[in-house]
Amino acid sequence: MLARRSLVALVCGAVVATVAAVLGTADSAAADGMGEVVEAHPVTVTSIPTGAAFSAWQVRYVSQNTQGAPWTTLATILRPVNRVEPPVLLAYDAIIDAMAPQCFPSYQMQAGLGQQTTTGVMEFDMLYLARALERGWTVVVPDYLGPDGEFAAGYVEGRGTLDSIRAAENFAPAGLPGSATPAAIFGYSGGARGSEFAAELAAAYAPELNLRGVAAGGVTVDIASTARSIDGTFSGPLAAAAALGLGRAYPQLRMDSYFPDPGFRTTVGNACLLQLESAFPMMRLSDHAVTPGGVGLLDIPEIAGVVGTLRAGAYGTPSMPLYIYHAMNDETAPIADTDGLIGDYCARGVDVSYHKYPGVEHLTGNVAGSPAALDWIGDRLAGAPAGSTCGMPGQSIIG
Template sequence: MRFRSPHTRRSPHARRTALAAVAALALSAWIPATAEAAGAAEAATARPGDVVASAPSAFHPLPGQPTNTKAWKIQYRSTTADGAPNVVSGTVIVPQDGRTGPRPLITYAVGTVGMGDSCAPSNNLPYGTAMEANLIQQYTLRGWAVVVTDYEGLGTPGVHTYTVGPSAGHAVLDAARAATRLPEAGLSADTPVGIMGYSQGGQASGWAAELQGSYAPELKVKGTATGGVPADLMKVADFNNGSYGSGLIFMAAAGQDAAFPELKLDSYLNPAGKVLVGAMKESCVAIDAIAGSFKRISDLTVKNPLAQPDWQARLGQSRLGRTAPAAPVYQYHALGDELIPYAVGRQLRSDWCARGANVEFDTIWVGEHVSGVITHSPEVGNWMADRFAGRSPHPNC
């Protein structure tokens, strides 16, 4: 194999593509050659959250912008929506601020980045090209460690199980477990944990909050901050059908089909639908959103899968609000959200409150979906800081 001279000029896109390819090769090299032979013995003792592999990485909010942090790319054990073991990748970031005592940990669930492996946060955080890196930096500047999951199938083999709530919730909780088990991070099983996420990350963090009491009760979760939550996928799909956000419907269908192949998405798609969904599986959100916008389900299918009982049942499995989170929740939603209906967020709040959850709900009166996560990030950070400090929350059910 020939490699370019380091002095050869390349476009930024080409450099990022090459770096992602090198990272993927390096990731595959982490697993020892003897791992297959030792598989049976390892499986007997493996736990969700165990670190399978780790390698030094980096964290840059913008290209070349320095941060006083250390980072590691990890692979860790987790669980699919149906309860099978899997392996997920992610990034652990720890401030290098001289702190010697225990520090809090945020397990951070990113919003939609796309379905192609190159979109994975762990492939972009080292180069300053991750969309939410500046938000993550707000928390490292507070002295908090942060672990960012890539979710199932994003950066690891298989198709990303986009919008499959239980899978995402497992990945978020197991990322926290993995961070506390990574010796280099200097964390421990007693580390106080906060769960955060918005949009797709809102669904993932909401599911982590609901699952934590039964799936990861040993984690010292102090609270969950979750915003713009697509709590009911059927209602979100109906809201976006034929609109600006309609591409998200087809991405979600591909994600559900990846988790549950018996749904047979391909059998519902017409030729144009097959081309679009195939491209979405390899692309990032900017391209996917543009390519899929203002299309109706009927434009790309021979029969609407969302009208079928098996699809409705699987989408129903990702609906939030049926279990009260064990720790306090700060939930926020923009009144003018053009992608996730405000009414869906309010219903989730009502469902959680009805089950006895400790919920503080906050309406973002000015703004829309994307701006909500940015403008409200200081309130989110302050709310979580109060939880870490042991101050009483202010539920408004």
């Protein structure tokens, strides 16, 4: 076990050393409005399996951290040669589930890491990006956790997504008609967090955007519920990454103090999803978290108070149609949480189409549901009206 962890730490360190060469160094946040592009350059993206020709740029744009302070983060803008006219925009929230910059799509896509590797998990993301480009959509893929990797801190995920849309619309080479651009947002699993929270924040944070719809699958509605669900499973290390990510976003929680082993903190802070799961298989949070009296980390009042504010549904009411889908056997994001969220949305009058897939779990739920979600987005971008499952049994469609 020690040898495995040492190897993972060594690999992480080697990758981190190359990140600056690809991403460049962080700037101070500009005093411009949110979504302002402060730096841009063309990039080569070889990880998307498509024959569709496209141009790509990496842009640094202004957004906000969890506390509302301005900073700059990165996004990759993809413009297909044979794009639809008038142009449309998809903000694609890739699965990150980590704090380290080499796990972010701006690095992964340039490094050609389109398949599952020891440094990331973007295989499905690349397939869906290919389908979007083949449909002629311009796409923006944000590093929505920001330069500090505030993993699991919902506000930064939603703001980073919305500001990436502003950035793409502000970026002249993308050739978009500004805030009038028909736009949509899509994400699954960790990416669904940015999509879902952007939907809730949009009316207050980015009301000028022409958001036609948001599709989110395998949504983590409640961090605490998910942490308990994955505790002691293959995905168990994600709970520690989420806790430490929240510590970056909310320094008053002193999260590092509950993980006294500096080697553990370093490995978790520098590892991508598959590295985490390999280094700490079947991990329980209590294996590494040391708390007063042995109380559960998420039951500490200060932590529980913050986590409670980050539950989906707490950010605002979506003003655009939603397409939510979930595996009925999801072992990572409990479907009961999503059922409750949909009931709440329906009660608020949100136009939501909720699709539940029987016989599949979190990973295969992506395969089962995401193609239909992309079709739904296509209809919204084309201007077709959206339906709703509110009022149906369970407010949903099975299958």
